Amino acid sequence: MTKSETKYRICPICEATCGLTIETNGRTVGDIRGNDEDVFSHGFICPKGVALRELDADPDRLRTPLVRRSGELIEASWEEAFAEIEKRITPIIAKHGRESVATYLGNPSAHKVALQLYIPVFLKALASKNLYSASTLDQMPKQVSNGLMYGNFLTCAVPDIDRSDLLVIMGANPMASNGSLWTVPDFRGRIKAMQKRGGRLVVIDPRRSQTAKLADQHIAIRPGTDAYLLAAMANTMFAENLVNVGELGSRINGLDDVEKAVEKYSPELVAEITQVSPETIKQLARDVAATDASAVYGRIGTCTQEFGTLSSWLTDVVNILAGSLDRPGGVMFPKAPALQANSTGTPGSGRGTRIGRWQSRVRGASEILGELPAVCLAEEIETPGDQQIRALFTIAGNPILSAPNGERISRAFGTLDFMVSIDIYLNETTRHADVILPGTSPLEESHFDIGFHQFAIRNAARFSPALFSLDDGRPGEWETLLRLAAIVSGQDVSAADMDEQIIRGRIKSLTQKEGSPIFERDESEIFESLTGTGPDRQIDLALRVGPYGDGFGTDPDSLTLKKLIDTPNGIDYGPLEPRMPEALRTPSGKIEMAPPEILSDLPRLDDALVRTVPTSFLLIGRRDVRTNNSWLHNLPLLAKGPFKCTMQIHPDDADRLGLEDGAMASVKGKSGAVEVVTERTPDIMPGVISIPHGFGHNQQGANLRVASERPGVNSNLLADDSVIDPLSGNAILNGIPVSVSAA
Numbered sequence: 224m225t226k227s228e229t230k231y232r233i234c235p236i237c238e239a240t241c242g243l244t245i246e247t248n249g250r251t252v253g254d255i256r257g258n259d260e261d262v263f264s265h266g267f268i269c270p271k272g273v274a275l276r277e278l279d280a281d282p283d284r285l286r287t288p289l290v291r292r293s294g295e296l297i298e299a300s301w302e303e304a305f306a307e308i309e310k311r312i313t314p315i316i317a318k319h320g321r322e323s324v325a326t327y328l329g330n331p332s333a334h335k336v337a338l339q340l341y342i343p344v345f346l347k348a349l350a351s352k353n354l355y356s357a358s359t360l361d362q363m364p365k366q367v368s369n370g371l372m373y374g375n376f377l378t379c380a381v382p383d384i385d386r387s388d389l390l391v392i393m394g395a396n397p398m399a400s401n402g403s404l405w406t407v408p409d410f411r412g413r414i415k416a417m418q419k420r421g422g423r424l425v426v427i428d429p430r431r432s433q434t435a436k437l438a439d440q441h442i443a444i445r446p447g448t449d450a451y452l453l454a455a456m457a458n459t460m461f462a463e464n465l466v467n468v469g470e471l472g473s474r475i476n477g478l479d480d481v482e483k484a485v486e487k488y489s490p491e492l493v494a495e496i497t498q499v500s501p502e503t504i505k506q507l508a509r510d511v512a513a514t515d516a517s518a519v520y521g522r523i524g525t526c527t528q529e530f531g532t533l534s535s536w537l538t539d540v541v542n543i544l545a546g547s548l549d550r551p552g553g554v555m556f557p558k559a560p561a562l563q564a565n566s567t568g569t570p571g572s573g574r575g576t577r578i579g580r581w582q583s584r585v586r587g588a589s590e591i592l593g594e595l596p597a598v599c600l601a602e603e604i605e606t607p608g609d610q611q612i613r614a615l616f617t618i619a620g621n622p623i624l625s626a627p628n629g630e631r632i633s634r635a636f637g638t639l640d641f642m643v644s645i646d647i648y649l650n651e652t653t654r655h656a657d658v659i660l661p662g663t664s665p666l667e668e669s670h671f672d673i674g675f676h677q678f679a680i681r682n683a684a685r686f687s688p689a690l691f692s693l694d695d696g697r698p699g700e701w702e703t704l705l706r707l708a709a710i711v712s713g714q715d716v717s718a719a720d721m722d723e724q725i726i727r728g729r730i731k732s733l734t735q736k737e738g739s740p741i742f743e744r745d746e747s748e749i750f751e752s753l754t755g756t757g758p759d760r761q762i763d764l765a766l767r768v769g770p771y772g773d774g775f776g777t778d779p780d781s782l783t784l785k786k787l788i789d790t791p792n793g794i795d796y797g798p799l800e801p802r803m804p805e806a807l808r809t810p811s812g813k814i815e816m817a818p819p820e821i822l823s824d825l826p827r828l829d830d831a832l833v834r835t836v837p838t839s840f841l842l843i844g845r846r847d848v849r850t851n852n853s854w855l856h857n858l859p860l861l862a863k864g865p866f867k868c869t870m871q872i873h874p875d876d877a878d879r880l881g882l883e884d885g886a887m888a889s890v891k892g893k894s895g896a897v898e899v900v901t902e903r904t905p906d907i908m909p910g911v912i913s914i915p916h917g918f919g920h921n922q923q924g925a926n927l928r929v930a931s932e933r934p935g936v937n938s939n940l941l942a943d944d945s946v947i948d949p950l951s952g953n954a955i956l957n958g959i960p961v962s963v964s965a966a
């Protein structure tokens with residue numbers, strides 16, 4: 224008989240990284256609760272965390288590889304699956320070259336430590352420039368502006384919410400998300416605390432979201448016009464002598480260029496396009512400038528739009544002008560315990576970030592941070608010629624639902640010579656694969672958040688060992704990736720040997736690097752003292768040479784993986800502290816407030832100012848606490864309740880179109896059309912409709928039985944895959960012109 228145990232685990236589903244308490248009995252998961260003792264999340268949990276139990280037990284979750292034989296995906300052993308991949312991919316690479324093989328990475332690849340550490344190994348082995356990811360359907364604009372301003376794309380200033388007195392949120396709904404590029408569990412509790420101490424929350428959004436309902440002020444803005452409003456706030460600050468960059472003054476390049484850049488964007492000029500009155504904009508600028516602890520934060524609505532990079536940049540510009548950057552209560556730079564680029568290398572300067580190093584073959588779109596825009600993937604498969612994509616690896620991604628014009632992507636995938644997916648589901652994308660290698664349950668591998676401590680509201684370190692071991696013969700995701708790396712590079716080497724080569728290579732490079740905590744130390748001694756294998760061993764190395772690390776004995780009471788394992792509630796390293804100029808990695812050693820690449824995009828903003836305001840509707844997305852993109856709709860706990868995939872429309876618009884609640888509406892965009900259930904609500908601006916993305920689970924060949932009962936519609940079919948935010952390559956998924964009529 225097995226006995227019940229209580230285990231501790233960081234939730235790997237969203238960016239909030241809540242600490243969970245999980246009861247287990249043998250291989251069975253029992254109750255899941257928030258861990259009150261967790262140093263970071265203090266007991267907070269949302270329904271998705273509770274649903275981890277259903278995710279682990281989901282009968283539709285793949286546990287055995289599938290290989291296509293005579294057109295059917297059938298179960299196969301791991302060795303058969305790897306053999307099939309080797310047999311099929313090797314001649315494609317030999318005949319058509321490495322660029323003929325592409326990779327697409329989905330959002331969950333940022334939430335699993337094994338994927339984060341070993342996808343780069345696979346990509347290096349594949350050596351193809353055809354890399355695509357969900358980043359260009361999401362946050363890439365912010366990463367580009369971060370990179371150009373601060374020298375690294377993950378150097379991201381986050382609101383210091385627990386000490387703020389005025390928080391302005393644009394195009395984000397942290398009541399549902401608990402933050403994005405901002406790790407903030409229990410957002411609601413923190414806002415309530417802010418309001419109790421006299422602080423204010425202002426939300427700027429075309430929809431009165433759950434976050435807007437909590438706000439002291441909601442400003443409805445026309446979708447896609449955030450850059451104008453932010454430019455007008457900056458304009459007001461200059462015009463009314465409110466600019467106070469404080470101690471950052473000597474560390475900034477380009478303040479005068481910014482003043483010139485926003486000179487024309489008076490609140491009066493942008494009032495019509497934003498549909499926000501000049502007085503409202505001016506007052507907001509005055510409030511942000513006058514409040515010592517003010518912070519402006521923009522997210523998905525400011526990123527996935529026509530002016531994503533400009534909006535992301537202007538958000539930081541306003542914070543700098545108000546003196547809020549790098550100040551307690553303003554926006555600050557977290558210090559993560561491991562693998563943060565802005566705490567390695569020379570403090571205060573670096574190589575900076577470059578974009579546009581190569582172009583996509585068909586439309587000539589620029590490279591961004593090593594990848595190409597996701598909207599280019601279909602055309603690169605469809606268009607004949609040298610370097611045409613003929614084979615594809617997808618890893619934890621479902622671009623057919625996540626990217627614009629999924630029908631075209633689906634058709635393109637159907638023409639590939641070969642496709643491999645690593646995924647936990649047979650879904651709308653992986654149904655096209657010739658081989659599917661099952662990912663693990665999140666509870667079957669250890670967990671450490673590499674990325675999200677870099678956006679967290681407090682500095683902390685936490686690690687979760689795997690709750691369950693894998694069945695005999697089943698590889699971890701890191702081993703799967705190493706097997707694939709060996710196949711695509713033509714090496715006959717085991718995953719274990721390859722892993723040892725990798726860690727020894729890292730140790731060697733650290734011992735040869737001046738300034739490293741283990742400079743000139745004995746490599747074998749370092750290797751022998753590491754804990755675990757695979758991702759755990761890599762994390763141990765990274766923690767020990769990181770900012771809180773023990774330096775392999777130089778500071779013996781400090782951080783090691785073993786210490787974290789022995790401290791399941793995590794270690795708190797305190798509130799965020801000022802990090803300027805130490806965190807900068809720009810060549811100048813200064814904050815580049817006016818990067819030339821970004822200024823060169825301003826004429827586009829000018830041109831659109833005089834564009835005729837469309838008489839059709841503008842489509843925006845929305846987020847719900849029980850969903851996370853496309854991949855959690857198969858869990859009964861999250862799928863139940865009121866139907867989420869509705870079209871929200873203002874009652875005045877609905878009356879005009881004769882649409883009652885529950886009636887089917889026909890929505891047409893440039894790339895496609897959907898029929899969707901009407902939900903009348905005064906919470907949305909007239910002229911705007913909202914449909915959440917990630918639905919459309921009615922495609923033949925997928926096996927998501929719960930999700931397919933109420934499939935919803937794929938709103939991204941309405942998005943135009945021919946347009947992007949040019950600097951970031953990001954798709955435009957908000958502010959999409961559509962027509963609406965009764966179906």
Ligand code: SF4
Nearest residue numbers: 234237240241269272
């Ligand atoms: S908020 Fe995110 S991290 Fe926290 S329990 Fe929910 S899904 Fe997990």
